[in-house]
Amino acid sequence: MGRQPCCDKLGVKKGPWTAEEDKKLINFILTNGQCCWRAVPKLAGLRRCGKSCRLRWTNYLRPDLKRGLLNEAEEQLVIDLHARLGNRWSKIAARLPGRTDNEIKNHWNTHIKKKLLKMGIDPVTHEPLHKETDQDPQQSHAAQKSPQSDSNHDDQTQLPGADVVPVNLDENSYSPTDQNSCSDESNLPDANLYENDPLISCLFQDDNDPPQADVSWELFPSPEENFDSLFATSWEENCPWLLDCQDFGVHDFDYGCFNDMEVNNALTSLETGNDDQ
DNA sequence: AAGATCCACAACCGCAGGACC
DNA sequence: GGGTCCTGCGGTTGTGGATCT
Incomplete structure (x- = not known):
């Protein structure tokens, strides 16, 4: 066209x-x-x-951007949100003020993914990896401590130290990107x-x-x-x-x-x- | 010290969807 | 209703620095 x-x-x-x-x-x-x-x-x-x-x-x-690596609490939150939302980085970023979807995506691909794999967790499904991938004791221990192991997160996840918006998966909830709509005073x-x-x-x-x-x-x-x-x-x-x-x-x-x-x-x-x- | 390889992150690309005419 | 424009999103690539050999 x-x-x-x-x-x-x-x-x-x-x-x-x-x-x-x-x-x-x-x-x-x-x-x-x-x-x-x-x-x-x-x-x-x-x-x-x-x-x-x-x-x-x-x-x-x-x-309003933060810089530097995601802290542990933010990382946990990203993992948690990814488990529910998948690769919807902009949605995830909306829960972490000062973080961008690109930043989170990059951090996921370079750090968290590897971390989860090391812990014996499939970064896509957030389920434990198959048993045939012989986990060493350390890894399985780590996996037990993983955020996914305590499956009863509610939608108001707020981790200590995390400077984040409470997780509420309601689509109408706060999103920092809302400020991007076109030009009026409020947009300055x-x-x-x-x-x-x-x-x-x-x-x-x-x-x-x-x-x-x-x-x-x-x-x-x-x-x-x-x-x-x-x-x-x-x-x-x-x-x-x-x-x-x-x-x-x-x-x-x-x-x-x-x-x-x-x-x-x-x-x-x-x-x-x-x-x- | 130099080259090779790895890693992290910024930036680009292409597509989808909404708004507008 | 259809075409076009604009923005946002997610995947991918390129590049520079760090680390290894």
Whole structure:
């Protein structure tokens, strides 16, 4: 049926995002909220397809994201939810605020799956593996302690230490992804969210104490601070961890490169169909 | 020290479904 | 009702770093 590709492949950049691109995207979302991802690249001055922008935002730049490995409680919850929901990662992620479906999926594939296998549990069915796979005593012991062995979880599973939403499999229950619906005021990132986000906080904060690598991800900027002035501060001093994350072109990370005029120009070119990517 | 292999994670791809015209 | 657009989802791939030989 001649469905259009999500982006024209020509001139669209792929691969890892640079700091410059991140900055443009963050800045755009902060200014305009999440709206019409297809238009975002043009409006934000990015050579990316909208899909890529959306993924980058939801999986990495979103202010309410936690970072770092899932803690034990979260892991247990993922296992429990997976037993009921299967590979519906977005549903699972909805029960773990600050975690993305991609993150959980990756963690499942790289850690939990192996862990379960080691414990003698089939990661697909969550049933004990066949007896012919001779478990050594340690493994069978581990299997006995597995979350699946106590089968009477109810739908309000809440593990100690887990910063998670109570499990209620009612489809209408809370989902963090609900904030993704298109642009109204409520869609603009809540300033309070940034109090829990290290990346944004690094970008915004004054040069105070650097965030801890471990991440309680607690944050700092006073709400009344203006994003512009915050962006202008020297974040790289405060965020050595960020420099480790990607090969960022940090020195290009100049907030001044994006402004209203640029947005207007992009809007104009979008309206007129002028695409000079 | 260098090459090979493994591992973890970010990013991409293709499809499905809902909204809109 | 059908076509198109847009977004979200789940599976898969690519890449860089870590570890092993």
